[in-house]
Amino acid sequence: MSLMTQQSSEQIDVSQARGRVSWSRILGTVVLSLITLGVLWFVITNERFEWPVVWEYLFNPSVLLGLMMSLFLTVTAMTLGTMLGVVLAAGQLSDYWPYRWACIIFVGFFRGVPPLVQLIFWYNLAYLLPRISVTLPGDREVVGWSTNDLITPLTAAVIGLSLHQSAYMAEIIRAGLLSVDRGQHDAASAMGFSRWNTFSRIVLPQAMRVIIPPSGSQIIALLKGTSLVSVIAMGDLLHAVQVIYNRTYDVVPMLLVAVIWYLVVVTLLTLVQRRIEEHFGRGDAQSRVRAVSGKESTT
Amino acid sequence: MSAAAHDVSTDAVQETLRPVIEVQNLRKVYGGVPALDGVDLQVRPGEVVAVLGPSGSGKSTLVRCIDQLEEIDGGAVFLDGELLGYEQTPGGLRPLSERGRRDQRRLMSMVFQQFNLFPHWTVLRNVMEAPVQVHGLSRDQARQKAVQLLERVGLAEKVLAYPRHLSGGQQQRVAIARAVAVDPRVLLFDEPTSALDPELIGEVLQTIKDLAAGNRTMIVVTHELEFAREVADRCVFMADGRLIEDRPPEEFFTDPRSERLQAFLPRSHGGSGQERS
Ligand SMILES: Nc1ncnc2c1ncn2[C@@H]1O[C@H](COP(=O)(O)OP(=O)(O)OP(=O)(O)O)[C@@H](O)[C@H]1O
Numbered sequence A: 001m002s003l004m005t006q007q008s009s010e011q012i013d014v015s016q017a018r019g020r021v022s023w024s025r026i027l028g029t030v031v032l033s034l035i036t037l038g039v040l041w042f043v044i045t046n047e048r049f050e051w052p053v054v055w056e057y058l059f060n061p062s063v064l065l066g067l068m069m070s071l072f073l074t075v076t077a078m079t080l081g082t083m084l085g086v087v088l089a090a091g092q093l094s095d096y097w098p099y100r101w102a103c104i105i106f107v108g109f110f111r112g113v114p115p116l117v118q119l120i121f122w123y124n125l126a127y128l129l130p131r132i133s134v135t136l137p138g139d140r141e142v143v144g145w146s147t148n149d150l151i152t153p154l155t156a157a158v159i160g161l162s163l164h165q166s167a168y169m170a171e172i173i174r175a176g177l178l179s180v181d182r183g184q185h186d187a188a189s190a191m192g193f194s195r196w197n198t199f200s201r202i203v204l205p206q207a208m209r210v211i212i213p214p215s216g217s218q219i220i221a222l223l224k225g226t227s228l229v230s231v232i233a234m235g236d237l238l239h240a241v242q243v244i245y246n247r248t249y250d251v252v253p254m255l256l257v258a259v260i261w262y263l264v265v266v267t268l269l270t271l272v273q274r275r276i277e278e279h280f281g282r283g284d285a286q287s288r289v290r291a292v293s294g295k296e297s298t299t
Numbered sequence B: 001m002s003a004a005a006h007d008v009s010t011d012a013v014q015e016t017l018r019p020v021i022e023v024q025n026l027r028k029v030y031g032g033v034p035a036l037d038g039v040d041l042q043v044r045p046g047e048v049v050a051v052l053g054p055s056g057s058g059k060s061t062l063v064r065c066i067d068q069l070e071e072i073d074g075g076a077v078f079l080d081g082e083l084l085g086y087e088q089t090p091g092g093l094r095p096l097s098e099r100g101r102r103d104q105r106r107l108m109s110m111v112f113q114q115f116n117l118f119p120h121w122t123v124l125r126n127v128m129e130a131p132v133q134v135h136g137l138s139r140d141q142a143r144q145k146a147v148q149l150l151e152r153v154g155l156a157e158k159v160l161a162y163p164r165h166l167s168g169g170q171q172q173r174v175a176i177a178r179a180v181a182v183d184p185r186v187l188l189f190d191e192p193t194s195a196l197d198p199e200l201i202g203e204v205l206q207t208i209k210d211l212a213a214g215n216r217t218m219i220v221v222t223h224e225l226e227f228a229r230e231v232a233d234r235c236v237f238m239a240d241g242r243l244i245e246d247r248p249p250e251e252f253f254t255d256p257r258s259e260r261l262q263a264f265l266p267r268s269h270g271g272s273g274q275e276r277s
């Protein structure tokens, strides 16, 4: 052994070293390649996928319309849900117990109720509450609407998904806020920043690093969750392809059309998420410095 | 109350000598255990007071209570004669509104042991943001002032760096610039060098000394005895939440009265007065 070890007197430059051969990695690569080939083979050669039908319907107007509706619901529910979620998160951390408990109960409730149940409930709100109105003492109605006029499939979908989303976002944001060092609050209040300035300029931007990754997953879950609204006759992406295959019986290719669109949107969302993560990672030690080693290591 | 403090309070007609900070019988309790047990302290304009004492004696709690980062449980703190955190109403003494407290806080600045710079902002922004947000300076004015201050603490080339790119000593100098940028009535320091590597302590102490020379009112909690002796106009000693000695530095170090202080000071500080310097 000692014969093979280089003596220190000779000139050594480790930049001349070659990568180490790792048999376990080579084996892993081979297995992964075989699996990839197998899947591609299955997808391409299997007649039943009916790829020509997929291409024919991929840009079909009613499919695109359904996609738009899914995107609209996702954006709306995410926006409203996040705004409400911020308030709920701050409320849960309030040192005033009535606020704290109101928010904890609200979040607990809407996190616990399945979104499908909520959608059906909001859609049928008129059954419990035929009229929504503000009434003064002495039964003088100031403003009022018939519930059936207010609750369309669209409003029911927006309300249901937003409330569901707000409860989840509240928990994500709360965890983010708690991750910010206590000293940051101290420094901000010692400098005389108002509560709002402390929250919006100091605490929230730092919490973002913790908030964004799970929020990305949450948006993606929401996008797929919009397919639930087909039960209350909303024309989302899944609903659109269902309408078509109920007519043509091309179930598999039509589902593929939906899958392709979901994957396209999810991929785009993921790219955006990475960019945002980089933005909020500035000034942070872990985010940039990635040890990049040119050489293979064994383990 | 010490004799020196008494002289001044009887002489209160002289507005200029009214204490900037006056702490009266301050009490603070954590879970039934007193952290401050009736502390009295007066700090006059331009005076530098060093607060010394063993770990857990309540030094941090004292400066945090003065800056209203902690609710106090008894006694009172005045800034320029104005009661901090509370107001007299027809219905008796009541806590001040959030806004009122904020208006009082902006008259004080604090430098923390852990720096507490805002990591998502550049050095420049760390220093200029409070003057803009809290004191209503224009961004240009604030930037100019911040750059000037950063030059003064020797960090002119670092204005656009993020805090994590700086050494501990540099970060603390930024924190000092940030604290000074709002022209506070009083500067509070809570062990500004305790989180630093030994070779970085000197530069931060020098920065504080320069400030002290500029006639600023400061309360400095520190474990650096040498520094306290050199810079402070008065040294106070705390133990078990009480302020048990309050004297000019020479007497404080050469003639400690209480046994607690005698035990606290290392031998080299008693008597002879020959010091490293
Ligand atoms: N947030 C808190 N909750 C509970 N107890 C606390 C808290 N802060 C301080 N204390 C207690 O109050 C007492 C005084 O603490 P303080 O931090 O003021 O001491 P100190 O003199 O600054 O000590 P050190 O030199 O270690 O910083 C200690 O007994 C400490 O345990």
Ligand SMILES: [Mg+2]
Pocket (backbone or CB within 6 Å): B059, B060, B061, B190, B191
């Ligand atoms: Mg302390």
